[in-house]
Amino acid sequence: MKLKTIVLLSLSVLSPAHAAMNHSRMIMDDKMMIMNANPDKLPQDCPKISENVDITIRAGHKHALKFAGKMFAFDQQEWNVKPCAKINITFINDDQIRHQLMVHGLPGYLYPDGMVHLELYGEGQLQASFIVPSQKKTYLVHCELPQHAEKGMKAQLKVDGGDGDLPSIPGISAPVNADSYSVEWTMNTWITLAICIVFGFALPLVIIMNAASAKALVVSLWMSLKTRWKRNS
């Protein structure tokens, strides 16, 4: 066996795929990833940490049920913290699919690409902390997987009350592009509508208006059945 193969095999035994990798700004294993967590470095404008805030954020399909037309959501859509707060997030994924919790707009000198990124590849839980600057600002929080934010997994983090609401936050602000549920008026649509009107409105109305005769008909049928049953038994 060649030396290179032996070395590679040895490394695969010593470093199994599920072992967590810890790069300078990223921790990941086969279940999760955390990028740019910052539990101790103060933003330039913060002399000290103002408060420690523990926030549990759940993600999943069931949290979107309260929003018409949405598929995914966090269990809350807004959080408020003081300037220079240290936020300790417990992120729980209630689904069997990947979800992310990304906070955008943070200062680049502390958070590369201005973001903190927590991700779970399926059901599970992880924790990470970061410290916000003193600026009065609203930060975007979302899942960046295709169509997850568009389908409802979007929220906002306000520092010092924030500087306004972001668009398209379910239950908080109006969507930029509202969902459209237009109806195509084909022959089948008209037939379906007619059936719904007959069985949902017209027929019950006729029965109610003729309640006395309907009752007599039912009683007569019942008596007839009863008589036949007695004869046969």
Ligand SMILES: [Cu+2]
């Ligand atoms: Cu997601």
